[in-house]
Amino acid sequence: MHATIQKPIGEIVKHIKSGEKVFVVGCNNCAWKCYSGGDDETKMMAKRLTDRGIEVTGYTAPGPKGMSLCKLDHTRKVLMEEHTDEVKKADSFLILGCGQGVHTVIDATDGGMVHPGCDTVFGGETVSDTHIEEYCSLCGDCIIEFTGGLCPITLCAKQLLNGPCGGAENGHCEVDEERPCGWILIYERLKKLGRLELLDPYQPAKKNSKWSRPRTLEVSPTEATFCSIGGKVTVSNQD
Amino acid sequence: MKLTTLFDKGEFVITGEVGPIKGAIHRDKSIEPTCAIEALQLHQHVHAVNVTDNQSAVMRLGSLAASVRLKTNGIEPVYQLTCRDRNRLALQSDLLTAYSLGIDNVLLLTGDHIQLGDHKEAKPVFDLDSVQLIDMAKGLKRGYDISGSRIENYLDMAFGAVVNPNSDPIELQIMKMRKKIDAGAQFFQTQAVYDVKIFEKFIKKVERFNCPIQVGIVVLKTPQMGRFMNKNISGIHVPDEWIDEIGSVGKEDYKKKAAEMAGRFIKKIKSMVQGVHIMPLGWTDIVPDILEHAQIKPANNKR
The missing domain is CATH 3.40.50 (Rossmann fold)
Structure with missing residues (x-):
């Protein structure tokens, strides 16, 4: 939404x-x-x-x-x-x-x-009729496979991809005491799931060209084409 | 001179820190900016002096200009470079510029968030994180930029990084530290530490990395400063004992006491580390006293 x-x-x-x-x-x-x-x-x-x-x-x-x-x-x-x-x-x-x-x-x-x-x-999740929370930044290059579905681009104030900064205190972000550290959320979730090894690999710099606006999406029942200055990507939903 | 040369020789590496002025360096070369004057005071006692990069996200003179000024004065700078204000083009360009201007040591870090500083409506950049920054710098050392293009005249600098031993959960900090080493970090300076036990626990977990670590010391100047840091500076905790002890003397003796406390603390942990990074926050004149209390031989540079 x-x-x-x-x-x-x-x-x-x-x-x-x-x-x-x-x-x-x-x-x-x-x-x-x-x-x-x-x-x-x-x-x-x-x-x-x-x-x-x-x-x-x-x-x-x-x-x-x-x-x-x-x-x-x-x-x-x-x-x-x-x-x-x-x-x-x-x-x-x-x-x-x-x-x-x-x-x-x-x-x-x-x-x-x-x-x-x-x-x-x-863009947010309607958590209840009166409360909406942001979990996605619509960046065009989803990297939440290695974070248990929690987006560090959205949940970390510095959009860090390889782990937290040193500023978290008592689980909250250095920017705002009301806001949990996104990386601690990711860590706690993966720990609970027994999947901490997902955090081990180095995550390379983000492809920001996919985040360049404006972008277009051509859709059909069988395939879709996403177009950004990073180029055109066509993906089938049938194969 | 690269700090890695000293670590390799087994020297206990001592660094200090200065923050560039909020303003430009005077065109009259006989007038030194405050940061250079402070660095000159430190010079006889430390191997190198860190120069902060818009520290706490407060806009100041560039760390590179101040680093070059130190170098001109015969002081070895550790040029700090953060991801907060520059994208990958600017970061690489600044690294090449720094090397071209004679900088041998660079500390590569994420940087405090814009919200902590004096330009809260600025756009935070954070195009790269600190691990990616180190990896990119390593590329420049090997002859290619982050896009894979070849560069001429590769840079050759020592790459430092930071880690916060106070962080909880510590496992996450250690994971990131390991990634930094894999990416090319050659030495670490820690966030300010005040608790021997916490530090000891941390060191035991990272000994296996076999990478030189300088323990970070922020001189506790007054009890008010300790309380302020506990309330406002994330990632640092000053225990009550420290605050009580500095408060146990009259104001006129704060400097003396601060040197004694910092020195005593360093003495307790110096065997666990390969160096110390002292952040005197303007009290550069007490650094010799700190080292004396810590029973550490000053760097004894010749000018």
């Missing part, structure tokens, strides 16, 4: 010009789960803007529940076919969703002006 948090209303309003007409778009998947852009928050945002003297032409969080705003064909259909007039009247779109959602609205509206209503904070 793409974790998002709404920007403070004062900040959102600051970027809307006097007389600018706004259409509010939410996301019924990740932002809904983050209470940052589901049906309720989208409707509420329309009211919060109206209360502040901003003209809102309409609002929607393209549904059903679980539908992602970043699914372009669906978002285009909802905005352009179901909200045609309200969209036409709008000077801009305020998006309550992640950065991918913002771009989806640009595409869906053939280049409409957009305002981000949220900060996209990380």
Whole structure:
């Protein structure tokens, strides 16, 4: 899930010009789960803007529940076919969703002006209905085979691949007492699994070219092609 | 002169440490920066002087410029190089530059995190970790860069690394130490140690590596400093006995007491190690006293 948090209303309003007409778009998947852009928050945002003297032409969080705003064909259909007039009247779109959602609205509206209503904070695990944690940095070159599935790029503040720095104290990271040392988490987990030997080999420097943005992925039922400045990689899911 | 030459001869290697100034070196060559003045005070007593690299992530004069200044003054520098502020291109380029400017010893380390310093909104680099940095440096010694391209005029420096004997679980530190040795580390300087028992336990576990170790000593100057380190510096623990003892004398005697305590501690553990790395944090003038209390012959360099 793409974790998002709404920007403070004062900040959102600051970027809307006097007389600018706004259409509010939410996301019924990740932002809904983050209470940052589901049906309720989208409707509420329309009211919060109206209360502040901003003209809102309409609002929607393209549904059903679980539908992602970043699914372009669906978002285009909802905005352009179901909200045609309200969209036409709008000077801009305020998006309550992640950065991918913002771009989806640009595409869906053939280049409409957009305002981000949220900060996209990380890709996370929904540990409970009210708690989301980050375990993956979307680097494009997964190295968690040798760490028991725990990512040092994400869990270690210094992204160290060959073991911890000397700064951990009582199991927490030198950067933040509230945060466990990622390497101690990895060590304890592998110790429990009886697989500490996984840590023995030298891990070479990371291939950062796979982490260069923007990247694309072409998918089909039989194979996928990942494209970064590191080159194209095609993998079959059939052989 | 490479420190490895001294270790090979069986010398007990003594190093000190200075931090570059926050500012530029004066263009008037007759005005030495504070770090060079401190290093000059240490010079008669130590074999070499570490020069820290934006220590604690606080922006300062570059460690290379300060190292070169020491070298010009006839003091052997140990140039510290961290992964925090440079990617692999910059690290290799700086290593080649350091060698080209006459540096013989480099301490290769990860570096404190940006969050501990005075530029908290900077982008932390950490393109490599310290093991990868050492491995890459070894490549430059053998004639190729990290991408596998040949280089001309290979560098030839002694590679030092760090280890923290206080770390828990110690097995993880030792695993990383082993990786550093495999990668090409030739000697170690430890994080500050205050506990003989912890250190002894650590040494027993790493003796098999047969790699020279200098025990790290941070001079405890005041009881306040001990409490501050316990609260704010991860990876270092100052036992209450130390804090109580330095606090048992009047302020005017702190220096004398600090030298006695550090010296006494070194005396207890010197047989376990191949050298000592003293971090006097500005109190460079007490280093001779420390060595005397430790009953260690000063390096006695000639200028």
